[in-house]
Amino acid sequence: MKRLLFVLVLLTMVLFLNNxxxxxxxxxxxxxxxxxxxxxxxxxxxxxxxxxxxxxxQDVLVYDIYLGEDSSPPLVKSGHSSNSYKPNTLRxxxxxxxxxxxxxxxxxxSSGPIWSFTTESFSASIYGKVIAYDGDVTKxxxxxxxxxxxxxxxxxxxxxxxxxxxxFRSDKMSISSSIVEKSxxxxxxxxDQLRISNKIFYLLRTNLTxxxxxxxxSEIPGFVGLSPxxxxxxxxxxxxxxxxxxxxxxxxxxxxPYTWYLTKGSGIxxxxxxxxxxxxxxxxxxxxxxxNGYDFVEDDDQPQDESGHGTHVTGTIAAITNNSKGVxxxxxxxxxxxxxxxxxxxxxxxxxxxxxxFVYAVDNGAKIINFSGGGGYSDVIYEAVKYAYENxxxxxxxxxxxxxxxxxxxxxxxxxxxxxxNSSGQRASYSNYGSxxxxxxxxxxxxxxxxxxxxxxxxxxxxxxxxxTPHVTGVVxxxxxxxxTGVENIRNVLRQTxxxxxxxxFDEYYGAGLVDAYDAVTWxxxxxxxxxxxxxxxxxxxxxxxxxxxxxxLQVNTSPVRVFAWMDxxxxxxxxxxxxxxxxxxxxxxxxxxxxxxxxxxxxxxRKIDIMIAPLIDTSNVPVLSSSEMEKLLKFKQKxxxxxxxxxxxx
Numbered sequence: 001m002k003r004l005l006f007v008l009v010l011l012t013m014v015l016f017l018n019n020x021x022x023x024x025x026x027x028x029x030x031x032x033x034x035x036x037x038x039x040x041x042x043x044x045x046x047x048x049x050x051x052x053x054x055x056x057x058q059d060v061l062v063y064d065i066y067l068g069e070d071s072s073p074p075l076v077k078s079g080h081s082s083n084s085y086k087p088n089t090l091r092x093x094x095x096x097x098x099x100x101x102x103x104x105x106x107x108x109x110s111s112g113p114i115w116s117f118t119t120e121s122f123s124a125s126i127y128g129k130v131i132a133y134d135g136d137v138t139k140x141x142x143x144x145x146x147x148x149x150x151x152x153x154x155x156x157x158x159x160x161x162x163x164x165x166x167x168f169r170s171d172k173m174s175i176s177s178s179i180v181e182k183s184x185x186x187x188x189x190x191x192d193q194l195r196i197s198n199k200i201f202y203l204l205r206t207n208l209t210x211x212x213x214x215x216x217x218s219e220i221p222g223f224v225g226l227s228p229x230x231x232x233x234x235x236x237x238x239x240x241x242x243x244x245x246x247x248x249x250x251x252x253x254x255x256x257p258y259t260w261y262l263t264k265g266s267g268i269x270x271x272x273x274x275x276x277x278x279x280x281x282x283x284x285x286x287x288x289x290x291x292n293g294y295d296f297v298e299d300d301d302q303p304q305d306e307s308g309h310g311t312h313v314t315g316t317i318a319a320i321t322n323n324s325k326g327v328x329x330x331x332x333x334x335x336x337x338x339x340x341x342x343x344x345x346x347x348x349x350x351x352x353x354x355x356x357x358f359v360y361a362v363d364n365g366a367k368i369i370n371f372s373g374g375g376g377y378s379d380v381i382y383e384a385v386k387y388a389y390e391n392x393x394x395x396x397x398x399x400x401x402x403x404x405x406x407x408x409x410x411x412x413x414x415x416x417x418x419x420x421x422n423s424s425g426q427r428a429s430y431s432n433y434g435s436x437x438x439x440x441x442x443x444x445x446x447x448x449x450x451x452x453x454x455x456x457x458x459x460x461x462x463x464x465x466x467x468x469t470p471h472v473t474g475v476v477x478x479x480x481x482x483x484x485t486g487v488e489n490i491r492n493v494l495r496q497t498x499x500x501x502x503x504x505x506f507d508e509y510y511g512a513g514l515v516d517a518y519d520a521v522t523w524x525x526x527x528x529x530x531x532x533x534x535x536x537x538x539x540x541x542x543x544x545x546x547x548x549x550x551x552x553x554l555q556v557n558t559s560p561v562r563v564f565a566w567m568d569x570x571x572x573x574x575x576x577x578x579x580x581x582x583x584x585x586x587x588x589x590x591x592x593x594x595x596x597x598x599x600x601x602x603x604x605x606x607r608k609i610d611i612m613i614a615p616l617i618d619t620s621n622v623p624v625l626s627s628s629e630m631e632k633l634l635k636f637k638q639k640x641x642x643x644x645x646x647x648x649x650x651x
Contacts, residue, residue: 026056028102031112038115050084059104066099073097092122124601127553131267133614134290163229166202168222240328250442259517265331266550272361275310277303277341284319284326293339296353303341308455315453316470330474351378358384370473372398372466374407389414392578396473398465400432420468437511443468489526529640530567560598582613
């Protein structure tokens with residue numbers, strides 16, 4: 001009745017004004033009938049907004065559209081000509097507010113109320129490895145120019161073949177657990193189940209692939225994800241099955257067997273071995289050596305060892321371990337080795353070639369340089385050493401075997417100088433000494449040498465500070481993989497954790513003492529996580545995690561996402577020289593010149609994605625998150641650091 005009365009009054013006014021010769025504009029009616037309806041939930045991120053609106057005098061209408069996550073949403077579209085609008089920026093699991101203002105051509109406007117809706121939730125996971133790129137990081141490289149084989153990179157986490165842990169959210173399940181179990185029956189056999197809070201975990205034994213399982217489970221309400229049934233092992237001293245390991249007295253001397261329980265290294269870093277090259281066909285080094293090595297003696301890309309020295313050094317750092325062959329190594333073969341040949345068959349080489357190799361190592365992504373050689377002072381060597389130091393590359397050098405002053409470049413303050421001890425922990429008689437000495441490590445003497453890889457698939461003992469140096473290089477690699485970064489911080493940790501030998505305190509014959517691998521990798525200062533994080537299409541952080549033994553696992557809440565990895569090597573809370581940085585889609589060259597690729601996921605999907613990283617050399621084009629998002633990232637990093645120290649204090 002009231003509506004009829006309103007219409008009669010309106011018509012009367014129109015007739016009266018027309019008779020008076022005056023034209024009146026009637027404003028559009030208030031926009032109504034929103035779709036999605038007000039306070040709707042589980043709305044698709046691909047939804048189209050629509051509404052109803054008319055004008056009493058049939059004027060053509062246009063609309064201003066307000067949309068956002070704030071209860072007073074911002075204007076996103078002005079003068080829109082239809083009563084529907086499809087936004088392209090909706091995020092999963094987010095509450096949105098929207099309002100429509102109708103306008104006619106005569107200046108009349110009507111503002112609708114503020115409506116709201118919540119988009120559907122999204123849950124998926126991305127996991128994989130983070131691996132060092134071993135090519136030139138100063139130049140641009142097209143992805144099609146670089147093919148990457150991750151199959152031989154970093155140790156795989158052990159799991160039981162054919163077994164998966166399938167996870168469901170019980171509070172999201174609209175069907176009973178018995179129906180879920182029946183749905184899994186055709187896939188294989190269902191074993192144990194475990195309920196923790198609002199989550200249920202099932203053990204599934206199956207011959208199907210991960211992709212086949214995901215396709216099946218994505219249609220079941222409450223499905224969260226699945227993962228292999230990984231294997232954990234008892235803590236304790238680790239004894240590799242390499243047949244010659246029992247002769248490697250050097251590793252127990254620096255506390256490595258217990259260190260290996262904590263870490264065996266990972267493929268996140270490249271170690272440059274500047275030496276006599278490497279036996280490229282050695283059975284215990286296959287899959288460890290970068291194809292980007294170089295021979296500065298012959299000026300070619302085949303750094304084949306002729307003297308055996310470089311092969312021996314490399315074996316201590318990274319011979320493949322626990323493969324029932326030959327010897328074990330400090331990093332179990334999990335780091336990447338960049339062989340740079342500067343010494344010929346007679347064991348000599350020019351300082352210019354050594355300097356070129358140092359620069360090449362930095363420009364090709366090495367975070368550690370091992371140099372088991374040296375001599376007198378050289379300006380060109382010092383400039384190359386400074387170039388590495390300024391880019392946060394750790395240079396580990398042999399002190400020399402003349403029972404005299406520490407040689408160069410070990411004598412430079414920018415390097416870590418290593419002396420040698422024998423199997424009894426006593427200073428080797430040949431080991432050089434001086435105030436420049438940082439630490440000592442097993443180098444052996446006539447009573448017993450250091451056993452490692454040698455030419456022609458052989459293994460041999462050798463003695464010298466050349467043999468001591470790769471022990472420290474390997475320990476530094478373990479430290480970086482465990483988050484202990486920064487050249488001076490690493491030097492400080494090595495010194496602080498070394499076992500004091502000789503006269504109490506620092507002395508010129510032992511430096512700070514015998515390197516202790518376990519105490520070094522568990523040091524409580526200067527720790528930095530390698531953070532892996534996802535970013536949504538709106539450039540906001542989605543999820544963050546830290547690297548564990550070269551692997552990561554993100555629980556993402558939107559699609560598509562871009563995935564990044566970053567280690568703040570110099571602790572300055574910004575992307576800068578020497579930091580490790582990369583993303584999904586980076587395949588080589590300068591990581592700052594490329595663009596991260598989108599990862600498009602289905603809800604419930606569990607996708608494996610490997611990410612390549614490299615040290616930053618050029619920081620002229622540093623990508624930055626917004627200040628608020630960067631603040632979130634730094635807060636997350638700080639919490640990881642605090643939690644890390646808390647765990648260490650409680651051990």
